[in-house]
Amino acid sequence: MSQRCDVLVVGGGPVGACAAQALAADGASVTLIEKEAEVCPPVCGAHANCGLLVPSDVTPLAAPGALGQGLRWMLDSASPFYIAPRPSGALLRWLWMYRSAATPARARAAAPVLHALHAASVALHDALASDGGERWLFHHDGLVQAYEAPAAMDQAARGAEAARELGVRADVLGPADVRARFPGLRGELAGALYFADDGHMDPALFTRAMADKAMAAGAEVRRGTEAIALEPAAAGAVTVVTTRGDLVADQVVLAAGAWTPALAKGLGLALPVEPAKGYSVDVDRPADFPDLPLYLGDAHCVLTPLGDALRLGSTLELSGWDMTIRRQRVAGLRRAAQRVMGIPDDGPLRQIWRGPRPLTPDGLPVVGRVPRRERVILATGHCMLGLSLGPITGKLVAELAGGRAPSLDLAPLSPSRFA
Numbered sequence: 001m002s003q004r005c006d007v008l009v010v011g012g013g014p015v016g017a018c019a020a021q022a023l024a025a026d027g028a029s030v031t032l033i034e035k036e037a038e039v040c041p042p043v044c045g046a047h048a049n050c051g052l053l054v055p056s057d058v059t060p061l062a063a064p065g066a067l068g069q070g071l072r073w074m075l076d077s078a079s080p081f082y083i084a085p086r087p088s089g090a091l092l093r094w095l096w097m098y099r100s101a102a103t104p105a106r107a108r109a110a111a112p113v114l115h116a117l118h119a120a121s122v123a124l125h126d127a128l129a130s131d132g133g134e135r136w137l138f139h140h141d142g143l144v145q146a147y148e149a150p151a152a153m154d155q156a157a158r159g160a161e162a163a164r165e166l167g168v169r170a171d172v173l174g175p176a177d178v179r180a181r182f183p184g185l186r187g188e189l190a191g192a193l194y195f196a197d198d199g200h201m202d203p204a205l206f207t208r209a210m211a212d213k214a215m216a217a218g219a220e221v222r223r224g225t226e227a228i229a230l231e232p233a234a235a236g237a238v239t240v241v242t243t244r245g246d247l248v249a250d251q252v253v254l255a256a257g258a259w260t261p262a263l264a265k266g267l268g269l270a271l272p273v274e275p276a277k278g279y280s281v282d283v284d285r286p287a288d289f290p291d292l293p294l295y296l297g298d299a300h301c302v303l304t305p306l307g308d309a310l311r312l313g314s315t316l317e318l319s320g321w322d323m324t325i326r327r328q329r330v331a332g333l334r335r336a337a338q339r340v341m342g343i344p345d346d347g348p349l350r351q352i353w354r355g356p357r358p359l360t361p362d363g364l365p366v367v368g369r370v371p372r373r374e375r376v377i378l379a380t381g382h383c384m385l386g387l388s389l390g391p392i393t394g395k396l397v398a399e400l401a402g403g404r405a406p407s408l409d410l411a412p413l414s415p416s417r418f419a
């Protein structure tokens with residue numbers, strides 16, 4: 001006989017774990033399933049992402065000019081943004097929608113939506129971290145974005161001006177201010193921005209801690225269990241067919257990151273979420289690297305201190321499900337860290353990781369009920385922000401599942417917007 005629960009969450013990344021935590025805290029009987037047997041295998045959810053909490057990031061990926069830059073970079077597989085040319089209807093549809101979303105008017109409309117999500121999520125991150133945040137190395141002390149080229153610094157300063165209008169705190173730092181914070185800094189800088197409300201944490205430890213909190217509140221977590229399909233069950237419930245047998249739930253939350261479209265397709269929904277491969281490389285943290293993340297804006301390389309490790313990360317590759325590790329990308333990250341911070345690019349290497357970001361064409365997540373399949377809630381498409389926006393997404397999912405009015409307007413996040 002199939003097992004039954006109130007809500008079944010598919011996907012144990014930061015979004016699914018936060019949803020399970022919020023649902024269980026609400027008193028629902030929750031089961032979370034994750035296809036991987038371990039939390040941190042080399043390829044599953046973005047468990048080794050850059051670990052940034054970035055409420056300052058209110059510019060959607062679909063910003064004016066971004067596609068043109070991306071297309072210019074297309075021929076250079078070592079560039080920070082790379083689209084592997086390939087015949088794919090889904091990719092063409094995605095690029096077409098991206099192009100339509102990358103207008104000044106739509107980017108201006110998306111920024112306050114992201115800002116509202118971030119503001120609510122940061123408050124929830126703080127509240128969650130007040131009970132055990134040291135377990136996931138939570139720091140809420142800001143982030144420095146540094147630029148080597150004056151033109152790049154000017155452009156970033158203009159972006160910060162626009163973000164300030166929404167209430168984002170952004171201070172301009174001179175090279176000497178940056179050097180005071182990062183004594184190991186080498187080479188010339190044009191300047192930097194300091195975002196005081198940003199933070200960082202270990203994403204794998206955070207995700208695990210949210211799953212632990214969910215279990216402490218009564219949720220069941222089943223690893224090594226992959227959802228294959230969703231089918232109607234008696235009394236309007238949903239059967240989730242898995243590799244470990246059928247599970248029946250009153251409601252299902254699809255939080256399978258970039259894998260979600262495959263499950264949504266079976267529900268008649270063509271979800272334009274593309275897997276956008278990104279890399280991270282863990283090296284030894286220099287003794288003088290502070291507890292403050294540094295983003296090298298020109299090189300698009302993040303340096304996040306995590307205990308005694310330093311994580312170098314980023315790059316964005318639209319190569320479908322090709323998860324090949326391109327060594328020139330790893331080398332690019334290490335070269336940037338050597339040039340700016342003097343971290344030897346042939347020094348000890350702890351881990352190379354790559355994983356797929358769930359990329360929507362308009363840069364906004366998808367949170368809402370599936371049209372005509374009202375018992376299924378989508379929570380995906382968080383692009384480069386799934387760790388930052390996990391807690392607010394969990395809260396919105398719990399509100400929807402509990403039949404309450406969502407605390408934020410879900411219209412801009414609706415799955416129907418791509419119809």
Ligand SMILES: Cc1cc2nc3c(=O)[nH]c(=O)nc-3n(C[C@H](O)[C@H](O)[C@H](O)COP(=O)(O)OP(=O)(O)OC[C@H]3O[C@@H](n4cnc5c(N)ncnc54)[C@H](O)[C@@H]3O)c2cc1C
Nearest residue numbers: 011013015035045046049050052227257278385386387388
């Ligand atoms: C290099 C890199 C750096 C990043 N840095 C940051 C950052 O600093 N800050 C930030 O906020 N975001 C960052 N991101 C983005 C962030 O990692 C994603 O937005 C986030 O992981 C999305 O969370 P998710 O839970 O929706 O999906 P995922 O993290 O992808 O998790 C989905 C989970 O679902 C599981 N799953 C898939 N299919 C099934 C199935 N059928 N049945 C059961 N389980 C299934 C997968 O195994 C996976 O564990 C980064 C991403 C990358 C790649």
